[in-house]
Amino acid sequence: MGIxxxxxxxxxxxxxxxxxxxxxxxxxxxxxxxxxxxxxxxSMFMVGAFVASSVVAVAGGEYGLLPALAVSAVAAAALGLxxxxxxxxxxxxxxxxxxxxxxxxxxxxxxxxxxxxxxxxNLSVTRPAALAGSVDVLGSPxxxxxxxxxxxxxxVGGCLWLLINRTGLGRDIRAAIVDxxxxxxxxxxxxxxxxxVFVLGSGLxxxxxxxxxxxxxxxxxxxxxxxxxAFAVTIIGGLGSIPGALVGAGIIGLLDAFGIxxxxxxxxxxxxxAMAIVLAVRPSGLFGLPERA
Amino acid sequence: xxxxxxLRWLGWVALLAVAVPAPLVxxxxxxFTASRIVIFGLWALSLNLLLGQTGLVSFAHAAFFGIGAYxxxxxxxxxxxxxxIGVPFSLAAGGTIAFLMGLVALRxxxxxxxxxxxxxxxxxFVLAFTAYDFTLGDNGIHGIELPPFLADTSQVYWFVVAVAGFGVLALxxxxxxxFGAALQAIRDNRLRASFIGLHVRRxxxxxxTVAGMFAALAGSLFAIVNxxxxxxxxDWTQGAVPIFIILLGGMFRFYGPLVGAIxxxxxxxxxxxxxxxxNLVLGAIFLAIVLIAPTGIxxxxxxxxxxxxxxxSPGLTSLPEPLAETLAGEFEPSTRDVET
Numbered sequence: 001m002g003i004x005x006x007x008x009x010x011x012x013x014x015x016x017x018x019x020x021x022x023x024x025x026x027x028x029x030x031x032x033x034x035x036x037x038x039x040x041x042x043s044m045f046m047v048g049a050f051v052a053s054s055v056v057a058v059a060g061g062e063y064g065l066l067p068a069l070a071v072s073a074v075a076a077a078a079l080g081l082x083x084x085x086x087x088x089x090x091x092x093x094x095x096x097x098x099x100x101x102x103x104x105x106x107x108x109x110x111x112x113x114x115x116x117x118x119x120x121x122n123l124s125v126t127r128p129a130a131l132a133g134s135v136d137v138l139g140s141p142x143x144x145x146x147x148x149x150x151x152x153x154x155x156v157g158g159c160l161w162l163l164i165n166r167t168g169l170g171r172d173i174r175a176a177i178v179d180x181x182x183x184x185x186x187x188x189x190x191x192x193x194x195x196x197v198f199v200l201g202s203g204l205x206x207x208x209x210x211x212x213x214x215x216x217x218x219x220x221x222x223x224x225x226x227x228x229x230a231f232a233v234t235i236i237g238g239l240g241s242i243p244g245a246l247v248g249a250g251i252i253g254l255l256d257a258f259g260i261x262x263x264x265x266x267x268x269x270x271x272x273x274a275m276a277i278v279l280a281v282r283p284s285g286l287f288g289l290p291e292r293a
Numbered sequence: 294x295x296x297x298x299x300l301r302w303l304g305w306v307a308l309l310a311v312a313v314p315a316p317l318v319x320x321x322x323x324x325f326t327a328s329r330i331v332i333f334g335l336w337a338l339s340l341n342l343l344l345g346q347t348g349l350v351s352f353a354h355a356a357f358f359g360i361g362a363y364x365x366x367x368x369x370x371x372x373x374x375x376x377x378i379g380v381p382f383s384l385a386a387g388g389t390i391a392f393l394m395g396l397v398a399l400r401x402x403x404x405x406x407x408x409x410x411x412x413x414x415x416x417x418f419v420l421a422f423t424a425y426d427f428t429l430g431d432n433g434i435h436g437i438e439l440p441p442f443l444a445d446t447s448q449v450y451w452f453v454v455a456v457a458g459f460g461v462l463a464l465x466x467x468x469x470x471x472f473g474a475a476l477q478a479i480r481d482n483r484l485r486a487s488f489i490g491l492h493v494r495r496x497x498x499x500x501x502t503v504a505g506m507f508a509a510l511a512g513s514l515f516a517i518v519n520x521x522x523x524x525x526x527x528d529w530t531q532g533a534v535p536i537f538i539i540l541l542g543g544m545f546r547f548y549g550p551l552v553g554a555i556x557x558x559x560x561x562x563x564x565x566x567x568x569x570x571x572n573l574v575l576g577a578i579f580l581a582i583v584l585i586a587p588t589g590i591x592x593x594x595x596x597x598x599x600x601x602x603x604x605x606s607p608g609l610t611s612l613p614e615p616l617a618e619t620l621a622g623e624f625e626p627s628t629r630d631v632e633t
Contacts, residue, residue: 091583096404101536102584104536105580105583109573112572266423269420272412275408276416279408280397285405
């Protein structure tokens with residue numbers, strides 16, 4: 001195994017990390033501001049992937065996936081809005097457990113709706129022609145679509161940073177992460193803010209689903225697969241922290257890539273091992289605030 | 294309330310009177326359903342020790358169910374002992390692993406605790422999945438042989454009812470004990486419970502251990518009835534089953550999860566028989582319960598009965614009677630003004 005293999009594997013890890021970051025950032029935002037563990041976050045991701053497959057089927061494979069990114073994001077965001085207004089809003093101020101259970105009921109409902117609409121077969125989505133090839137990295141070919149994913153994740157991270165640190169909306173979100181009651185007390189419409197955050201998180205998950213559709217099979221069950229990994233990322237990074245989600249995604253993505261290379265038998269358990277170790281040492285994650293009483 | 298007490302005793306007697314002679318009337322398939330009700334009921338009761346009584350949300354409860362099933366499977370596979378030995382062994386295995394998991398997971402509180410239980414239980418799931426030499430990996434252990442006294446379905450059913458009955462009794466004693474009252478005090482207000490001198494984490498660890506023991510016991514019965522143990526049992530999404538059972542039945546009564554188990558298993562059978570899209574129907578039903586009737590079936594029944602008897606109905610956050618009674622005796626000065 002030469003240095004070029006390690007570099008390729010490193011880039012593969014970063015690709016995984018990029019996708020995980022886009023999903024986990026939304027999950028983390030929703031948790032941080034609303035204190036809702038959204039089990040349906042993976043469902044938005046899956047809906048995004050299936051919507052992307054339909055958009056590509058209609059628009060053609062040559063460039064279809066690029067508009068699909070936007071369409072999937074909007075579709076998942078709309079679903080998120082319906083869930084927030086129709087279900088979650090009735091449960092704020094009630095027990096966390098009820099919110100958790102409601103989102104799990106939505107997982108069940110959405111998984112069957114997707115089966116009803118798109119069937120049980122795995123689908124595959126053609127990559128846009130411009131990104132279908134590969135580039136040369138130290139003499140080895142590396143898919144240019146993967147570089148696109150890394151770039152997109154960085155762009156999303158940059159936009160989120162600007163949104164949260166440089167806008168009024170971001171200021172409100174940061175305040176909601178610390179104390180939503182106080183935020184309501186100073187006259188901010190917290191209900192509308194929560195809807196906004198939930199729609200943003202859902203949209204990110206939907207877009208990530210479209211991205212994932214281009215790099216692997218689209219199938220039922222991808223909702224729970226991504227959810228558990230996104231959980232690992234947000235928990236390692238600290239619930240509610242965007243930089244935490246970035247670092248967590250890097251850790252999980254690279255662990256995944258190098259785990260398969262060096263300890264294939266243990267690769268599956270590395271994620272959970274990392275999650276347990278980080279939480280046992282730092283119970284609120286690397287960048288997280290301690291849990292509100 | 295003597296009336297309510299008498300009603301409760303009548304309920305238990307009626308339950309036994311239905312459960313014990315069931316094999317005399319039911320066919321083989323229906324008996325299988327009845328076994329599922331009993332096993333899921335015990336599983337949900339053990340979880341409710343955490344959820345309803347202590348206020349701990351654990352994602353690891355499927356793992357303990359699976360551990361119990363593997364206790365039966367592994368004892369039979371590797372030691373060549375009778376699978377039945379695995380049933381008492383499951384209590385020890387579940388208790389030990391729950392104690393160790395609790396030591397780590399209870400370092401965190403609230404949602405972070407839940408997430409730690411998720412991580413560790415998935416670790417166990419992956420272990421069961423990948424340790425081919427020990428657990429036969431993702432194939433699982435199938436065709437577990439039962440001893441001669443469990444030769445036909447009725448005998449298996451009676452065995453399940455006897456063991457589960459012991460489990461229900463034990464959990465009932467815990468529920469109404471001073472220890473159980475302390476757990477309820479922790480649920481209602483962790484801080485205040487520590488102020489009156491309870492070592493909160495030690496109590497939570499004890500509750501987590503006991504819950505793990507009896508979840509494993511339920512899992513061992515599952516392995517006896519189905520003659521198999523497989524990794525899917527440990528997957529965290531399976532943990533939704535006992536949670537929904539508790540939600541259906543109502544979490545603030547001891548017997549709530551048993552009522553829920555009857556409702557859940559029958560509902561699941563009807564829905565999977567009648568439609569291809571069972572998740573859609575079940576999910577919609579659960580969502581409706583969360584939104585409209587979070588106190589479950591027992592809550593609805595009590596509200597109706599309470600309205601008939603013209604007394605205030607118990608809401609979601611009101612104290613269950615046994616707790617109020619015990620608290621009044623044990624910790625009166627500091628909890629008289631409990632706000633809920």
